[in-house]
Amino acid sequence: MLLIPCPWCGPREDDEFTFGGEADIPRPADPDALTDEQWADYLFMRDNRRGRHREQWCHTAGCRRWFIVERDTVTNEILGASTYGNSS
Amino acid sequence: MQFYSLPNLIRRGLRGHRDWTPAWRKAEPKPSYDVVIVGAGGHGLATAYYLAKLHGVTNVAVLERGWLGGGNIGRNTAIVRSNYLWDASAHIYEFSLKLWEGLSQELNYNVMFSQRGLLNIGHSEQEMRDLARRVGANQLNGIDAELLSTHEVSKLVPILNTSPHTRYPVLGGTLQRRGGVARHDAVAWGYARAADALGVDIVENCEVTGIRTANGRVTSLETTRGEIRAGAVGLVVAGNASVLASMAGIRLPIQSHPLQALVTEPLKPVFDPVVMSSAVHVYIHQTDRGELVLGAGIDAPVSYDLNGNFRIIEHVLAAVCELFPIFSRVRMLRQWAGTVDVCPDASPIISGTPIKGLFMNCGWGTGGFKATPGSGWVFAHTLAHQEPHPLNEPFSLDRFTTGALIDEHGAAAVAH
Amino acid sequence: MSNPIPRRSPLGAIEPTQPLPHEGQLFERPFLTHVNLRLDPADSEALAAIQQVLGVRLPLTPNTTAAGQELLAAWLGPDEWLLLTEHHHPDSLVTDLQAALTARFASVVDTSAGQTVIRLSGPSALDVLARGCALDLHPSVFPPGACAQTMLARAQALLIAVDDTPTFDIIVRRSFAPYVAAWLKDSARDFGLRFPDSNAT
Amino acid sequence: MSQPFRLTQGGRIHRDEPLQFTFDGRPIDAFRGDTVASALLANGVTLVGRSFKYHRPRGIVSAGAEDPNAFVQLGRGARTLPNRLATVTPATPGLEVRHVNAWPSLDFDLMSAFGLAAPFIPAGFYYKTLMWPRRFWPLYEHFLRHAAGLGHAPDAPDPDRYDHVHAHCDVLVVGAGAAGLAAARAAAQTGARVIVADEQAKFGGGLLSTSERVDGLPAPQWADAATAQLSSASDVTLLPNTTAFGLYESNLVLLAERLHTDQPDNAGAESGARVWRVLPRQIVLATGAHERPLLFANNDRPGVMLAGAISTYVNRYAVVTGSRAVLFTNNDSAYRTALDLVEAEVPVAAIADVRVDPDGILPAQTRAQGIPIHTGAVVVQAHGRGRLAAAELCSLDGAPLGTVECDLLGVSGGFAPALHLHAQAGAPMTWNPQIAAFAPQPSHDIHPAGAVTGQLDLASALRQGTAAGAAAAAAAGCSNGHTPAAPQAAETPTSDLKPYWLPPGDLARTKPQFVDVHEDVTLDDLRLSLREGFESIEHVKRYTTLGMGPDQGKLANPLATGVIAELLGRDPASVGTPRHRPAYSPVSLGAIAGRHIGELADPVRVTPMQDWHESAGTRFENVGQWRRAWYYPHPGESMHEAVARECLAVRHRVGILDYSTLGKIEVTGPDAGEFLDRVYTNAWKRLRPGRCRYGLMLGKDGMIFDDGVTARLDHQRYLMFTSTANAAPVLAWLEQWLQTEWTDLRVYLTSVSEHWSNIALAGPRSREVLAAAGTDIPLAREDFPFMTFREGTVAGVPARVFRISFSGELSYEINVPADRARHVWEALFDAGRSFGITPYGTETMHVLRAEKGFIIVGQETDGSVTPEDVGLGRLLSRRKDFLGKRSLSRPDSVRPDRKQLVGLLTDDPAQVLPEGGHVVDAPGRRRPLPMRGHVTSSYFSPVLGRSIALAMVAGGRAALGERLYVATLDDDRWLPARSCHPVFYDPQGARQHV
Numbered sequence A: 001m002l003l004i005p006c007p008w009c010g011p012r013e014d015d016e017f018t019f020g021g022e023a024d025i026p027r028p029a030d031p032d033a034l035t036d037e038q039w040a041d042y043l044f045m046r047d048n049r050r051g052r053h054r055e056q057w058c059h060t061a062g063c064r065r066w067f068i069v070e071r072d073t074v075t076n077e078i079l080g081a082s083t084y085g086n087s088s
Numbered sequence B: 001m002q003f004y005s006l007p008n009l010i011r012r013g014l015r016g017h018r019d020w021t022p023a024w025r026k027a028e029p030k031p032s033y034d035v036v037i038v039g040a041g042g043h044g045l046a047t048a049y050y051l052a053k054l055h056g057v058t059n060v061a062v063l064e065r066g067w068l069g070g071g072n073i074g075r076n077t078a079i080v081r082s083n084y085l086w087d088a089s090a091h092i093y094e095f096s097l098k099l100w101e102g103l104s105q106e107l108n109y110n111v112m113f114s115q116r117g118l119l120n121i122g123h124s125e126q127e128m129r130d131l132a133r134r135v136g137a138n139q140l141n142g143i144d145a146e147l148l149s150t151h152e153v154s155k156l157v158p159i160l161n162t163s164p165h166t167r168y169p170v171l172g173g174t175l176q177r178r179g180g181v182a183r184h185d186a187v188a189w190g191y192a193r194a195a196d197a198l199g200v201d202i203v204e205n206c207e208v209t210g211i212r213t214a215n216g217r218v219t220s221l222e223t224t225r226g227e228i229r230a231g232a233v234g235l236v237v238a239g240n241a242s243v244l245a246s247m248a249g250i251r252l253p254i255q256s257h258p259l260q261a262l263v264t265e266p267l268k269p270v271f272d273p274v275v276m277s278s279a280v281h282v283y284i285h286q287t288d289r290g291e292l293v294l295g296a297g298i299d300a301p302v303s304y305d306l307n308g309n310f311r312i313i314e315h316v317l318a319a320v321c322e323l324f325p326i327f328s329r330v331r332m333l334r335q336w337a338g339t340v341d342v343c344p345d346a347s348p349i350i351s352g353t354p355i356k357g358l359f360m361n362c363g364w365g366t367g368g369f370k371a372t373p374g375s376g377w378v379f380a381h382t383l384a385h386q387e388p389h390p391l392n393e394p395f396s397l398d399r400f401t402t403g404a405l406i407d408e409h410g411a412a413a414v415a416h
Numbered sequence C: 001m002s003n004p005i006p007r008r009s010p011l012g013a014i015e016p017t018q019p020l021p022h023e024g025q026l027f028e029r030p031f032l033t034h035v036n037l038r039l040d041p042a043d044s045e046a047l048a049a050i051q052q053v054l055g056v057r058l059p060l061t062p063n064t065t066a067a068g069q070e071l072l073a074a075w076l077g078p079d080e081w082l083l084l085t086e087h088h089h090p091d092s093l094v095t096d097l098q099a100a101l102t103a104r105f106a107s108v109v110d111t112s113a114g115q116t117v118i119r120l121s122g123p124s125a126l127d128v129l130a131r132g133c134a135l136d137l138h139p140s141v142f143p144p145g146a147c148a149q150t151m152l153a154r155a156q157a158l159l160i161a162v163d164d165t166p167t168f169d170i171i172v173r174r175s176f177a178p179y180v181a182a183w184l185k186d187s188a189r190d191f192g193l194r195f196p197d198s199n200a201t
Numbered sequence D: 001m002s003q004p005f006r007l008t009q010g011g012r013i014h015r016d017e018p019l020q021f022t023f024d025g026r027p028i029d030a031f032r033g034d035t036v037a038s039a040l041l042a043n044g045v046t047l048v049g050r051s052f053k054y055h056r057p058r059g060i061v062s063a064g065a066e067d068p069n070a071f072v073q074l075g076r077g078a079r080t081l082p083n084r085l086a087t088v089t090p091a092t093p094g095l096e097v098r099h100v101n102a103w104p105s106l107d108f109d110l111m112s113a114f115g116l117a118a119p120f121i122p123a124g125f126y127y128k129t130l131m132w133p134r135r136f137w138p139l140y141e142h143f144l145r146h147a148a149g150l151g152h153a154p155d156a157p158d159p160d161r162y163d164h165v166h167a168h169c170d171v172l173v174v175g176a177g178a179a180g181l182a183a184a185r186a187a188a189q190t191g192a193r194v195i196v197a198d199e200q201a202k203f204g205g206g207l208l209s210t211s212e213r214v215d216g217l218p219a220p221q222w223a224d225a226a227t228a229q230l231s232s233a234s235d236v237t238l239l240p241n242t243t244a245f246g247l248y249e250s251n252l253v254l255l256a257e258r259l260h261t262d263q264p265d266n267a268g269a270e271s272g273a274r275v276w277r278v279l280p281r282q283i284v285l286a287t288g289a290h291e292r293p294l295l296f297a298n299n300d301r302p303g304v305m306l307a308g309a310i311s312t313y314v315n316r317y318a319v320v321t322g323s324r325a326v327l328f329t330n331n332d333s334a335y336r337t338a339l340d341l342v343e344a345e346v347p348v349a350a351i352a353d354v355r356v357d358p359d360g361i362l363p364a365q366t367r368a369q370g371i372p373i374h375t376g377a378v379v380v381q382a383h384g385r386g387r388l389a390a391a392e393l394c395s396l397d398g399a400p401l402g403t404v405e406c407d408l409l410g411v412s413g414g415f416a417p418a419l420h421l422h423a424q425a426g427a428p429m430t431w432n433p434q435i436a437a438f439a440p441q442p443s444h445d446i447h448p449a450g451a452v453t454g455q456l457d458l459a460s461a462l463r464q465g466t467a468a469g470a471a472a473a474a475a476a477g478c479s480n481g482h483t484p485a486a487p488q489a490a491e492t493p494t495s496d497l498k499p500y501w502l503p504p505g506d507l508a509r510t511k512p513q514f515v516d517v518h519e520d521v522t523l524d525d526l527r528l529s530l531r532e533g534f535e536s537i538e539h540v541k542r543y544t545t546l547g548m549g550p551d552q553g554k555l556a557n558p559l560a561t562g563v564i565a566e567l568l569g570r571d572p573a574s575v576g577t578p579r580h581r582p583a584y585s586p587v588s589l590g591a592i593a594g595r596h597i598g599e600l601a602d603p604v605r606v607t608p609m610q611d612w613h614e615s616a617g618t619r620f621e622n623v624g625q626w627r628r629a630w631y632y633p634h635p636g637e638s639m640h641e642a643v644a645r646e647c648l649a650v651r652h653r654v655g656i657l658d659y660s661t662l663g664k665i666e667v668t669g670p671d672a673g674e675f676l677d678r679v680y681t682n683a684w685k686r687l688r689p690g691r692c693r694y695g696l697m698l699g700k701d702g703m704i705f706d707d708g709v710t711a712r713l714d715h716q717r718y719l720m721f722t723s724t725a726n727a728a729p730v731l732a733w734l735e736q737w738l739q740t741e742w743t744d745l746r747v748y749l750t751s752v753s754e755h756w757s758n759i760a761l762a763g764p765r766s767r768e769v770l771a772a773a774g775t776d777i778p779l780a781r782e783d784f785p786f787m788t789f790r791e792g793t794v795a796g797v798p799a800r801v802f803r804i805s806f807s808g809e810l811s812y813e814i815n816v817p818a819d820r821a822r823h824v825w826e827a828l829f830d831a832g833r834s835f836g837i838t839p840y841g842t843e844t845m846h847v848l849r850a851e852k853g854f855i856i857v858g859q860e861t862d863g864s865v866t867p868e869d870v871g872l873g874r875l876l877s878r879r880k881d882f883l884g885k886r887s888l889s890r891p892d893s894v895r896p897d898r899k900q901l902v903g904l905l906t907d908d909p910a911q912v913l914p915e916g917g918h919v920v921d922a923p924g925r926r927r928p929l930p931m932r933g934h935v936t937s938s939y940f941s942p943v944l945g946r947s948i949a950l951a952m953v954a955g956g957r958a959a960l961g962e963r964l965y966v967a968t969l970d971d972d973r974w975l976p977a978r979s980c981h982p983v984f985y986d987p988q989g990a991r992q993h994v
């Protein structure tokens, strides 16, 4: 069981949250300008890193905010959490 | 290779079993191989075996970072079936199932493949529609499949709670009689022994730490036991697929998650078939030792941790106690997890890569045990000919570019 | 403002129910006004305007409430609050707030019919909740005035610590209310809690 | 006295509370405070079970949770408990205890024939044989299955109740022996919130079975006093009968508390259990140590016990477990047992000590009692058949030292820390050569104390416990400035243990020497495993099943590490132990499920009209957690008849549908239109207030994700409807875009799904019914045209009325606050009576929409379907970007032979196609037979008087009218049909515009 540190509500059990996958995969500004390969990269390809992993979480059963957590995917140790700039 | 048989067992038994020899050699890595397979799980070992057996490629090494069979092959719920929805999957899983049917004899190793039937139960109108669609597709693909009424389900597994008054009543099911389970560890050991006998070097405690390329072609592997040159490399490392691929600068459409399972104490036999319900995330069977083996769902976050989230176990066991009320007083003995490599379409990748000579076999996620023989067979073909067999052609990496996904979420359910 | 059509709570109460059945230790508080308010907490003019209407300052500290004479404001998120009152009719509260926020980026939505309040009170309230709520509700951590959105058994709920009896208000969505009530009753049964028949039953 | 092995005095049993239970039908006298095991031993019962594989006779070995043999079946029927340990089960009146693994009886077990075949069925024999003839495997397997297994599952549903509790504390103390009690005291006096859990019914652990003293009191008395003191402290929770079975990340500790274990009316030992999920700030691990067995031939004979257990039975239960004892040890602790036996007047015939020169105080005291001590000596073999009769001794170099008659053989191979929880959490452990076992390393929030650290004496346990309790409290932020003094006990200097793993030379090779008594894994099995290359401890485990039994090798694994190390000539630290996993002791599935079964299995979500539906005799359908009205049969009506009646009512008159489960989201803000433009495939900014539009939402992959109508409430507000199942996913999806990508958009989303109930009134007379129910909304066609909405009142209740239609008829979807929805429903129903209003459910809704060719997300679509595929390409805006758009131009998305939505008309109009049935060009027996697609929806259409179906068919749209066949699950039946345009009824859409 992970204790996810919601930047607003503090640490809560992970069943209050939705996992949103890898962070920092912005939607391309002009998708039409991309090749199929580049688009596939955006859609599907992931680092899936062993170790430090930046990822999105939403405090679904709480404040409904999305935020970023940094976590070690081997030990599950939480290394930090941050908010999305304008969303607060 | 020492032949395994009852007379031999008795003969050696009379001499105190002193003259059995290792099932496979503890090979030292050579500097160079024609083909190097990374990962001594079921798929990797099967690949090596078929390479040597069917394609005459015997200068082969299988590199394993830990002890052979310690990955998902050693921690899965051992369910074997072929009742997948889409043609591409149906064909490869059915091909695999046929190989299972003669595997013990082929390997001279009893993998205890037990076709005790596999029952999928449905709990909603939509689920019954989906099950009917799948049974229909299976039948036209030549796979045995039957649609069952609630009553027939109940006759097959009388201890199942088929009362209409439960929260999610059983509305019916499907049965694949040729489905069942196998003794998972034996599969790894059997393939290892047979591959070894054909000259394959199985190198344990040898972790691959880097992949070297030149001119767009793979040349060698860096390992904890030195550099090993390779004509071709097959990465068959399940949950660690992305890690290995990244060593060659390749990103994969894969996320790794813990998938959990548990066993209970042994009981006298209470039911025979494997029972699966994707709606309430239960799959359960009773092993020959008498324990109930249960699978659970995957943890949502990406993780390589081998414990898993206990809450998933709570949910699964609540569903189990609803479905099998008499199991409430049976006790959980042990719980564990494995790292599964999940593709967006719940189908595997058996494919070449942008790097010449480098091939991937991964993405089997929650359900690759059953594919072990077939996957090894087609991957051996792919490595030997440097191009896919028709059976694995649809499972190429570029389907993610073209969009030709093979979405098996329905049939793959959560797992197995 | 009077409304001729009686309202029905998800737990079976029918208006009018004066006085609210405040006896017992587990009961529904039906027909309160619930308004969901969204605005930018950096918009100090909006905050001031709201304070004008409500007589309370919106709590900006996460997981706290602010109680005024007639109304309680609970923090739901950095730009989201629940206003809870038995003194204002939803329509008028919404209208007043919308008027106060004209031309500002804000949202005022009546959710009164979509949720209800279940009150749990008594020395064993903590024990009852502990069976399905993972939060530490010990008064040293969750004193009166604290609130939290969380899971209660298999439903989402907003918990508000009301007093140090202890008393909790549990706010749940309408369609989950029967489940939560049944769950609470089943939990409470081991502690001998009293519940009135018509409510939370 | 009927208990020949009960001492006349002493022990912690209540002699004034005698009781009786049965073992295999035979009455057993006991006292309250006994365990089943202690009572059996008091009654002279030494054979309690048969082994798993060879069915050898087995007796009680230990006095605790580590026992490998004492598995019994408790109670019967629904209340039976399989595989419970007699050593931890309290004796209760009337309890029925039975053996588990013998047939026909425990004394005469036919299956013990397996023992004769033992030389030929070593570890892993089944991998090497049973392969021929191939078709015989099911037969072999049948036989194996019936020979395996232990106890029996209950034969009826569990009548007991289970529960979960969440708990938080500063310090959790696991284990309430000397170390745990001392730790709890030290932590509690700082004011910390403390929870103490111990597996046993009484706190005290080893204190309850030792003759030592603490702070001048006999140890058990001190334990009682310490427990009493703790129980009166505030914020201290004491949990006896509670096993900590798992330690997970975030320091989540799972405890299983057995309830009501002492109540006489319970046929079983448990009448329920409670799982505690504890999130402590700090953990004190005071779980003690398990005594390690020793290898010699026939070391599994009943009568061979752990030395410490012998002492426990004497001191705690006043039971002597034999009448003449031999002890075999490699450390000092067995000497305490010798002294205890002497005290209990059981002669100790000999002690074999592996060490050449045991010079501690205890050996000296023992020697002083005149007990013969053989040093540098070992037991090589136990003699006796059903029960131990003698022990054969020899010197370490193999010289015989004679055979000593005895019926009790106490063994002690040293102690292995019970570090299971620590290891589960992956906290570090190291090999401690002093005790020849692994010991836990403290980690920053786990504090080991007492025997678990490898310090085995009482004084150390008290000292370490006190220090650990204080340190844990301080680390949790609790301190009152002073560290309490540790309770005092006499220091007992001991001499070192001498590791002893393998019997010398080739002694007793022909007789089995069990490493894992439960799994019947012998030393020879380990040798075979290593010989065949299964060398890693994990391979040994899997090949031999070492430690895989219900005892999880608590005794076997620490022994195996040493044995394997010696066989391989390696350092035990490099051999390691098999990975530790939850559960430390098994936990019932019911307890883990808690109360999430039966009524509370999963929330049942219902609409405000539920009572009305129920009283109308409705049949319900589960849709996710929702319970929805499916159809409303009249008495005697079949589903088919009811649905036909409902359909016709809507087509010809008027029907009323409870559609409250739809998701509803208010989208507010200056950028709401822009936002909708991005998430829907079609355009929204120019939709005029008061108007509605149908929208399609795609995933990033271009596949249909959800659909529904959205209305523009006013300039800055839209109301979006989502499908029932997608209400939560759509909201989460939208929030994610707003919060993580489009943070510049000024849009708020608020779910109003539950505030507004939705009642659909559909059919040619619906306008009249709505008028009759009373509304201030002008209803004339020009005033309130199709695809618009109006606010007003309906039946006196404020309402938002949408003129949209999922049936193709004139239709109003009336949204009213849920607290008055029931009133509006009834008002509409009353007003509709004279128009023949008919309630209809989801089934009729599905038929009506299929007649119109409207898709249902999740039925026509399955995650692989684009808008073009279902003929909704016109909804794809070319002028703007939207989520998923780019994916629609990938090569596979534009393939001409994609599956497309078509209608199917069977040749036989009465024939309803099977849903899920596959479409082929030509029937045949060839397999695989190429499939063109499948039937997604299929009904009998009452208004058309024939069957209709929707299907996804490859290249179907370009070939409308083609001849196709649909497979049934009956090989020989193929249903011929023709494809057609998927709108079967009113293709011009005239009816909804009236």
Ligand SMILES: Cc1cc2nc3c(=O)[nH]c(=O)nc-3n(C[C@H](O)[C@H](O)[C@H](O)COP(=O)(O)OP(=O)(O)OC[C@H]3O[C@@H](n4cnc5c(N)ncnc54)[C@H](O)[C@@H]3O)c2cc1C
Residues within 6 Å of the ligand: B038, B039, B040, B041, B042, B043, B044, B063, B064, B065, B066, B067, B068, B069, B070, B071, B072, B073, B074, B075, B076, B077, B078, B079, B080, B206, B207, B208, B209, B236, B237, B238, B239, B240, B244, B259, B260, B261, B295, B337, B338, B339, B340, B364, B365, B366, B367, B368, B369, B370, B371, B415, B416
């Ligand atoms: C709990 C659970 C239940 C499951 N149930 C079922 C089921 O019922 N039916 C079913 O069909 N499937 C099931 N599966 C899935 C199935 O186990 C896997 O899909 C399949 O075993 C994966 O293939 P494999 O055996 O080759 O993988 P693995 O056994 O995981 O082999 C991969 C190997 O690669 C090695 N490796 C990794 N990195 C390196 C490196 N850098 N260098 C060298 N070696 C490396 C690993 O150590 C490992 O041994 C289940 C999985 C789990 C976890």
Ligand SMILES: NC(=O)c1ccc[n+]([C@@H]2O[C@H](COP(=O)([O-])OP(=O)(O)OC[C@H]3O[C@@H](n4cnc5c(N)ncnc54)[C@H](O)[C@@H]3O)[C@@H](O)[C@H]2O)c1
Residues within 6 Å of the ligand: D174, D175, D176, D177, D178, D179, D180, D197, D198, D199, D200, D204, D205, D206, D207, D210, D242, D243, D244, D245, D286, D287, D288, D289, D308, D333, D415, D418, D421, D449, D450, D451, D452, D456, D457, D458, D461, D584
């Ligand atoms: N003779 C020896 O050399 C020897 C060896 C070991 C212990 N001891 C004696 O034992 C005492 C040491 O005290 P201690 O407190 O370390 O050990 P202990 O054995 O007295 O107490 C350990 C307690 O932990 C409980 N426990 C273990 N695992 C548990 C779990 N998972 N969940 C719940 N409870 C669990 C046990 O029931 C037991 O009561 C001293 O008296 C010492 O002399 C002696």
Ligand SMILES: Cc1cc2nc3c(=O)[nH]c(=O)nc-3n(C[C@H](O)[C@H](O)[C@H](O)COP(=O)(O)O)c2cc1C
Residues within 6 Å of the ligand: B074, B075, B076, B077, B078, B184, B263, B287, B289, B291, B293, B306, B333, B334, B335, B336, B337, D538, D547, D548, D549, D552, D579, D581
């Ligand atoms: C099909 C199957 C059956 C198992 N049965 C048992 C069992 O009877 N006893 C046991 O202790 N473990 C059993 N295990 C679990 C293994 O002991 C082990 O936990 C699992 O393979 C994962 O390895 P790990 O715990 O070393 O990580 C079983 C595992 C599988 C896959």
Ligand SMILES: [Zn+2]
Residues within 6 Å of the ligand: A006, A007, A008, A009, A010, A059, A062, A063, A064, A065
């Ligand atoms: Zn939060």
